[in-house]
Amino acid sequence: MFRATSRLHTVCQAARSTLALRPVKYAPAYKAVSLTMFNTSRLYATSGSTKVVPLTAEKYPGFNRNEQFKKLEDSDVDHFKAIVGETGLIYNNEDDLAAFNTDWMNKYRGQSQLVLKPKTTQQVADILKYCTEQSIAVVPQGGNTGLVGGSIPVFDEVVLSLQSMNSIRSFDDVSGILTADAGCILEGLDNWLNEKGYMMPLDLGAKGSCHIGGNLATNAGGLRLLRYGSLHGTVLGLEVVLPDGSILDSMSTLRKDNTGYDLKQLFIGSEGTIGVITGVSILTPRRPKAVNVALLGLNTYEDVQKAFKQSRSELSEILSAFEFWDNNALQIYKKHSDAKPLMENEYPFYVLIETSGSNKDHDDEKLTNYLENMMVDEVAQDGVVAQDETQIKNIWGVREGFTEALGKEAAVYKYDVSMPVNKINDCLEDMRQHLKDGGVFGQPDSPIIDVVGYGHVGDGNLHLNIAANRVDKRVPALIEPYLFEWVAKQNGSISAEHGLGVAKNQFLSYSKSDGMIKMMKTMKNLLDPKGVLNPYKYLPSQ
Known part of the structure; x- marks a missing residue:
């Protein structure tokens, strides 16, 4: 793995010898997984917690069960x-239902007594029609x-699990268009496509389970939205079951x-x-023949911006990811990981740069020139470049x-915003x-460990996390709605890619106008007049 020091020897020597890249031909460093994989134990293991999760209905006192919803009977x-x-x-x-009633972060818990696992779209339609x-x-x-x-259910809603709908329906190896069931695991699809020289346009940390x-x-965003765009652009068609049991078949494979x-x-x-997605037609890109990953250490966030701006200019068509994190994120990672440090020294900020293309020599030269300029201009103070698949995996x-x-901290407050x-x-x-002023940070007995930041610079997506050594009721009261007000002033979004769910639906007005919220409610009432699909979430209750 290459290591560039702040002064190196001479720029030329650094760029042409130490920066000798050996881009690898892309191939997954993991074995292919079954498309039916659903590893619940893996999900729970990440939380590091064995405490009883409070009921969501108790955690949010404003929730009341809608008495218009029927309680299940034996019939x-x-x-x-x-x-x-x-x-x-x-x-x-109760034991088998636990995995469906509780989220993997041990934050939400419902009270469902029934999980349904249909295997066909028609079964989904029959279920929704009856419900x-x-x-x-x-x-x-x-x-x-x-x-x-x-x-996750809030009360006793029936859980409709799509995990048994996990078949690939078709693939066109000329156009790269894949059609598949909604229950296919993202990583499984990507591994299957790899054998045909293609890849999923979406990549997430939870790819092994989502x-x-x-x-x-x-509308998950993920790590490579910068290169491949959002799902609104790559999805060509959907199969959706509406609440009344109607099947909306728009599984188009047309680009236009x-x-x-x-x-x-x-x-x-x-x-x-407003509907349950059961099938998808999606455009998949060719898998790149050469992938490079570099990690840089920087002194200021201004340097992070300079590095990003220059990457768009110098790496342009081969730039596939530009991620950043601060030193606080690194410290939390080191605390719970035995991985060896990637750099000898630590820096206030880090950026991960990935390039992917079809010409190894071309990509080598472009990335080498870019990294040389980062060192010459003193934008980057240190850096490493992966030399093989293992090192690529280690950096990522x-x-x-x-x-x-x-998730292994005693408490964590997670926010996903864009600006x-x-x-x-x-x-x-x-x-x-703000947390210091509120008396919960910076003092010997403060509950807050620190504010942690990382995310996707390429699309202005910040994952703001507040790690704490204990649960303290003062903390969420200080964060919300203060953070959402701050984001709204920047014309940002209170949810960049995680969605609204039960956590943010009441704050939707910070990102959407009254007119837009009214239109959303109109669409919900039109397609789901009884409100049976995923109630208590997404839209504000008032």
């Missing part, structure tokens, strides 16, 4: 059993890797179709509140390890000062 269970079979449901078994007729509330659930409680349907329902309303866009990011492992590390790139560090600094 309802018998009806569902006739649809999905004896093995297609879990009923009144609407009987006014039975339903929570669609994918891999259950969300962070805002969107896939479902593609859940990714669509939450200029006829009528683009209805699929309604369901991308709707969090299962730091970036992808922050969520798991933070102009030049405001990201201002947000972190302002929150630190």
Whole structure:
């Protein structure tokens, strides 16, 4: 692994000898996994907690069960059993239901007594039709890797799990268009495509457990949105079951179709509140032949911005990711990881740069020139470049390890916001000062350990995390709605990619106007007049 020191020898010598890159031909460093993988134990292991999770309904005192929703009766269970079979449901078994009632961060817990696991779109349709007729509330659930409680019941809603719908329907190796069931694991799809020279346009830290349907329902962003764009652009068609049991089949494989309303866009990011996604048609890019990953240490956030601006100019078409984190994030990661340091010295900020292309020599030269300029201009103080697949995995492992590390703290308050790139560090600094002023940070007995920042500079997405050594009621009261007000003043979004769920729905007005919220409620009432799909979430209750 290359290490560039702050002064090196001479710029020329540093750039042409020490910066001798050996880009690797891209191939996963992991074995292919089954598309049916659903590793609940893995999800729970990341939290590092064995405490009893409080009920969501108790945690948010303003919630009251909608008495218009029917409570399950034996006749309802018998009806569902006739649809999905004896093995297609879990009923009144607390141990087996626990994984579906609790999120992986041990933050939300519901009270569902029934999980349904349909295997076909028609079974989903039959279930939703009956639930609407009987006014039975339903929570669609994918891999259950969300962070805002969107896939967890609040009360006794029936859980509709898509994990058994996990087949690849077709793949066109000329156009790269994949059609698949919504319950396919993201990493499984990516491994399957790898054998054909393609890849999924989406990459997440939770890729080993999250479902593609859940990714669509939450409009997940991920690590390479900078290169491949959002799901609103890569998804060509959807199959969606509406609350009344109607199947909306828009599984188009056309790149261009200029006829009528683009209805699929309604369901991308709707969090299962107006329909259940059961199938997807998505455009997959060719897998790059050469991938390089570099990590730089920088002294200021201004240097982070300079590095990003220059990467857009000098790396342009081969730039596939530009991630950043602060030293606080690194310290949390080191605390809960035995991984060896990637650099001898520590710096206030770090950026991870990934390039991917089809010409090794071309990519080598562009990245070498870029890194040389970063050192000459004293933007970067230190750096490493991965020399093989293992080192690529090690560098990415730091970036992808922050969520798991933070989950091992006694308490963590997680926020996912977007704003102009030049405001990201201002947000972190302002929150630190605000918590100090509030008396919960900076004193010997303070509950707050520190404010941690990392995220996707390329799309202005900050993951702001506040790590604490204990739960303290003063902390959330200081954060909310202060943070959302701050973000709103920057014309930002209170949720960049995690969604709204039960955590942020009441704060939607900080990102959307009254007119837009009214229109959203109109759409919800039109498609789900009884409100049975994912109630108590997404939209403000008042």
